[in-house]
Amino acid sequence: MAVLQSQLDTRSEQFQQNKEEMTAKLEQMDELYAEAARGGGAEALERLAKRNKMPIRERIAWALDPDSPFLEISPLAAWRSHVAIGSGFVVGVGVIEGVECVILGHDPSVRAGAFNHFNSKKLMRGLEIARENRLPYVQFVESAGADLRGGGGGGGGGGGAPVDPLLRVEGHFAESGRLFYEITELSKMRIPTISIVFGASTAGGAYQPGMSDYNIFVKNQAMVSLGGPPLVKMATGEDAEPEPLGGADMHTSTSGLGDYLAENEMDGIRLLREVMGHLNWRKLGPGPSKPADPPIHDPQELLGIVGEDLKKPFDIREVIARVVDGSRFEEFKPRYGPTLVTGWGSIHGYPVGILGNNGALMSESSEKASQFIQLCNQVDVPLLFLHNITGYVVGTDFEQGGITKNGSKMINAVTNSTVPHITVIVGASYGAGNYGMSGRAFGTKFTFIWPTAKIAVMGPEQMAGVMTIVQRGAAERRGAEFDEEANAQREAAVMANAEEQSKGLFATSRVSDDGMIDPRDTRDVVGFALSAVANDAVKGTKEFGTWRM
Incomplete structure (x- = not known):
């Protein structure tokens, strides 16, 4: 050649x-x-450390094979939006016990790992990659479910970075429900799904281990329930305690949702590697x-x-x-x-x-x-x-x-x-x-x-030029005088906006x-x-x- x-x-x-x-x-x-x-910032990471919790990227790093690659997916999601840059989830392709797999990790330092428009898209993309490429799917679960607080507290891209007001209209609730369908589809396709639950995971966060093939619960940290104590109180009047409601001991001994009880986070990662090692995974391609x-x-x-x-x-x-x-x-x-x-x-x-x-x-x-x-x-x-x-x-x-x-x-x-x-x-x-x-x-x-x-329907000059031709023609058909000065300003604005968004x-x-x-x-x-x-x-x-x- x-x-x-x-x-x-x-x-x-x-x-x-x-x-x-x-x-x-x-x-x-x-x-x-x-x-x-940096996730949610130094203070949020310090709060995790005081509770003997590792940041999400450290959890993933310990799980990966030494010196193996980790191909992160959409790491700059949510730049210049009201959500923290990175979106609060880490998604990527890594190698555990010699097996290439898709890894999803909730970042508890960013709004308690809650779902938002951007990380829902990242999560769905991760599931799509797993399904289309027949890759085992691993979840590091610690999520408060949907982010009920809305905008604020994020942005990224440096101080004073502008926020797109359209991004405040999200509607992620209906979209994010698709993830439960996709997780069960993976299992039906004989693609293993494994969850380690590191902390409180309610609502959508609870269904993720609920739909998984293998579940590892970290003792004294994991808490999984469809509704947390506040919601249970509002819905039923019950004053529920976290451990009986959804704790690691309860789920591994009583409900059966948990398959393995880990003594701590590192033990949970050890168990993950053991599970991955017995999958007998084989590639089908050359x-x-x-x-x-x-x-x-x-x-x-x-x-x-x-x-x-x-x-x-x-x-x-x-x-x-x-x-x-x-x-x-x-x-x-x-x-x-x-x-x-x-x-x-x-x-x-x-x-x-x-x-x-x-x-x-x-x-x-x-x-x-x-x-x-x-x-x-x-x-x-x-x-x-x-x-x-x-x-x-x-x-x-x-x-x-x-x-x-x-x-x-x-x-x-x-x-x-x-x-x-x-x-x-x-x-x-x-x-x-x-x-x-x-x-x-x-x-x-x-x-x-x-x-x-640069990705766009057309170049900025072409876009501005086409709009000018259309508007000039419209003015002629109306018999109106075409305002060249206003058009020049409009063209400049269109080109600047198109250039930025391309x-x-x-x-x-x-x-x-x-x-x-x-x-x-x-x-x-x-x-x-x-x-x-x-x-x-x-x-x-x-x-x-x-x-x-």
């Missing part, structure tokens, strides 16, 4: 500018990650089959390939060369449809088919993508999509050349493909181009973004992807994702919907 040659000039002014911009974004990302890791040597081109150079100005082009092969094993890449149809690069490589030994944008999607590149997706399904090879796409090309000549027909063919191929899809948005991801490149809505197993990513940080904070990653970690993140999806069978389809010829 050919080794990609790099044309990247690391001494160029453009490279240095891109690197400076990317480094600044990574510094911001790291600061936000650190803020999320393991690594190719040499897993690192790229010959330095991944550090990924920092200088993409800058903030996504109008400045770059060759997606420069990204591929710093991600795939040995920088080896067999390009498919290199002379046809050059605005899309397609070909085969491997990442950490896992074979993968790669599609990466080198410009707008044309009819030829759309046809090439459709054929390539079919070929990868024919040989059961997962697909990696690298986004830097402004969309499908538009215009009279292109329509007459079949761009709608061929673009639809590509989306059909993406939709019906059954091999695992992994998506990394390295630059732009606009409009239907996001769909054609297997965006979040198209069943991709994992979606990650670089700090430079940023990757905004998208990732709304749980529209699985997390923002350092470009230099792309190879390891994708490699771990490829390992995770191999827990289920990797099987392509030979059946696709009707394609217009």
